[in-house]
Amino acid sequence: MKVSLVSCDTYPQCYERIKKSVDLLGGITAFINKGDRVVIKPNFVSRKNPDEAATTHPDVIRAVIRLVSEAGGEPIIAESPGGPYNHAALKSIYSGCGAGRAAEGTNAVLNYDTGFRKVMLPNGQTIKSTTVINPVLDADKVISVAKLKTHAMTAYTGAVKNLFGCIPGTHKAELHFRLDDRDAFCSMLVDLYEFINPCLCIMDGVWGMEGDGPTAGVNRHMGVILASANGHALDLAAAHIIGYSSHEVPTLKNACDRGLIPRTAQELEILGDSLSEHMMPDVVKPESHFNLLRLLSLPPGLNKKITAMLSASPKPDIEKCVGCGECMRCCPPGAIEMKNNKPVINEGKCIKCFCCQELCPKKAMKIHRSVMNRLMLKLLK
Ligand code: SF4
Ligand code: SF4
Numbered sequence: 001m002k003v004s005l006v007s008c009d010t011y012p013q014c015y016e017r018i019k020k021s022v023d024l025l026g027g028i029t030a031f032i033n034k035g036d037r038v039v040i041k042p043n044f045v046s047r048k049n050p051d052e053a054a055t056t057h058p059d060v061i062r063a064v065i066r067l068v069s070e071a072g073g074e075p076i077i078a079e080s081p082g083g084p085y086n087h088a089a090l091k092s093i094y095s096g097c098g099a100g101r102a103a104e105g106t107n108a109v110l111n112y113d114t115g116f117r118k119v120m121l122p123n124g125q126t127i128k129s130t131t132v133i134n135p136v137l138d139a140d141k142v143i144s145v146a147k148l149k150t151h152a153m154t155a156y157t158g159a160v161k162n163l164f165g166c167i168p169g170t171h172k173a174e175l176h177f178r179l180d181d182r183d184a185f186c187s188m189l190v191d192l193y194e195f196i197n198p199c200l201c202i203m204d205g206v207w208g209m210e211g212d213g214p215t216a217g218v219n220r221h222m223g224v225i226l227a228s229a230n231g232h233a234l235d236l237a238a239a240h241i242i243g244y245s246s247h248e249v250p251t252l253k254n255a256c257d258r259g260l261i262p263r264t265a266q267e268l269e270i271l272g273d274s275l276s277e278h279m280m281p282d283v284v285k286p287e288s289h290f291n292l293l294r295l296l297s298l299p300p301g302l303n304k305k306i307t308a309m310l311s312a313s314p315k316p317d318i319e320k321c322v323g324c325g326e327c328m329r330c331c332p333p334g335a336i337e338m339k340n341n342k343p344v345i346n347e348g349k350c351i352k353c354f355c356c357q358e359l360c361p362k363k364a365m366k367i368h369r370s371v372m373n374r375l376m377l378k379l380l381k
Helices: 011-023 058-070 087-097 099-103 134-138 161-166 169-178 182-196 231-241 250-257 304-310 326-330 355-359 371-380
Strands: 002-007 037-042 074-077 116-120 129-133 141-151 155-157 200-210 218-228 269-272 312-316 336-339 342-345 365-369
Touching: 002 011, 002 231, 011 058, 011 200, 011 218, 037 058, 037 134, 037 161, 058 074, 058 099, 058 141, 058 200, 074 099, 087 099, 116 134, 129 134, 129 169, 129 182, 141 161, 141 218, 141 231, 155 161, 155 231, 155 250, 161 182, 169 182, 182 231, 182 250, 200 231, 218 231, 231 250, 304 371, 312 342, 326 336, 326 355, 355 365
Parallel strands: 002 269, 037 074, 037 141, 141 200
Antiparallel strands: 002 218, 116 129, 141 155, 200 218, 312 365, 336 342
8 A cells, every 4th residue: 555755845846746746656647547537626624825724735736737637637626615515605715725826827627516416325334325516426537635634523634534525515514413423424434535436645744734623723834745546545644644543533443444554654655755754743633632531432422511521622712703603504413502693502412523613714613621621631641
């Protein structure tokens, strides 16, 4: 299982470095044939300036467009971000995240087809059907172009989680609601990845995000590009260099349990640089990582008060909150009410999906751990 690992300090270098990472895997023509319609799926989680390091950088997308074009493919940039999936939302995301700049002067097109279709996943372990956006279903090939980040709900977000953005708008919230257990949700992500089966995955790790990702963390220079034909393997290597073991990232644990990848990054065939050259074990984990329910492997279904004491929850920072209501609109179980123009969370309804934290445009939805949680963790150390 091959993963290429190449240093890349700045975005202006990235075409050459991404080309090198793909050449190590056999070159772009090993993945793309002349005339292929190729969906390039970036991580445009929400409208963010590329400098915030929450989204795939436009220079990385431009480099992938160039590679696809050189192989004779027809690149299409497609994303279904958080929130509604319509023409206006796509226009806003593309302009905010720099997709227009990435495609300028190339043969790439930005997808504005907001249609989707139901698909069956006969081999799915958690879902047997779902809906997927038209451009992905109509493409000959898909390339997942992910961003190296921590994630409040899934610990880490990479090539596999990136494909959740192939599910149209509000259908994502339905899945969060239906699969309110983190492991079940991540098993669904593995089902979805296996169904879409991208031909190539590339990771923008030039600037990544640590702390309370995927949008409210802190950007951090990581200086690396990864590529692989296998998104699980790429994620195993990328998660390893930022200090996660496979059992700490539920999509990886699930892929290991299914026998799709080995349990450790050392068992992968790493091409280019070595893993040890890029280790960043001090990357800050999200607050939700320090969830005693998981760290102590306590069974689900405990008393609600004990659960609240031992896990992390979203909590609005009233000073920073501008009362836009985005958190309320995106909350899958409807656990948020706006009172006096500020969000109030119903703890009993909250499923800890952290969509509110992910989509808050002002980083005003914090991840909160109780004093008891902090104290107990200190005692355990
Ligand atoms: S999304 Fe953020 S800024 Fe908007 S109401 Fe919720 S917490 Fe406040
Ligand atoms: S309050 Fe936030 S974390 Fe809780 S269910 Fe709603 S969106 Fe998810």
